[in-house]
Amino acid sequence: MEYITASEKETFNLGKTLAKKLKGGEIIGLNGNLGAGKTILAKGIAKGLGIKQNITSPTFILMKIYQVKNRKSKIERLCHIDAYRIGSAQNLIAIGAEEYINNKNTITIIEWVDRINIKCSKNIFINSNKNFKRKIYVNCPASRTQGV
Numbered sequence: 001m002e003y004i005t006a007s008e009k010e011t012f013n014l015g016k017t018l019a020k021k022l023k024g025g026e027i028i029g030l031n032g033n034l035g036a037g038k039t040i041l042a043k044g045i046a047k048g049l050g051i052k053q054n055i056t057s058p059t060f061i062l063m064k065i066y067q068v069k070n071r072k073s074k075i076e077r078l079c080h081i082d083a084y085r086i087g088s089a090q091n092l093i094a095i096g097a098e099e100y101i102n103n104k105n106t107i108t109i110i111e112w113v114d115r116i117n118i119k120c121s122k123n124i125f126i127n128s129n130k131n132f133k134r135k136i137y138v139n140c141p142a143s144r145t146q147g148v
Helices: 008-019 038-049 090-094
Strands: 002-005 027-032 063-067 077-082 106-111 122-128 134-138
Touching: 002 008, 008 038, 008 134, 027 038, 038 077, 038 106, 038 122
Parallel strands: 027 106, 027 122, 077 106
Antiparallel strands: 002 134, 063 077, 122 134
């Protein structure tokens, strides 16, 4: 699927819409240039899951866990990872991510997933341009995420 958003608000709202389709246990890989909107989309997904906390990029802490307070969902938590400095999927173990990845009650979002080798349920590539428009490809083939 391809979506086009023209503002941060539209990207955020797309994240909220995507969240409604999640069942639990998904790993969502986010790729795109610096400033493309990965964290904005992650914030929208978190809001769509019912998380009220302010979501920030875990750039320096690498991983952040948020509790989901939505009683209508079996999803209990969101694991938000920034893989920019992690280097490999093996290093996810070192930060304690293995407890959350593939857990049926957790949604895992990994920004910069192209920097590690991990299979994702959903791959999302965000291509932004100078006019602030974003083309967002959901479940695009791996070849599409390489150097688009």
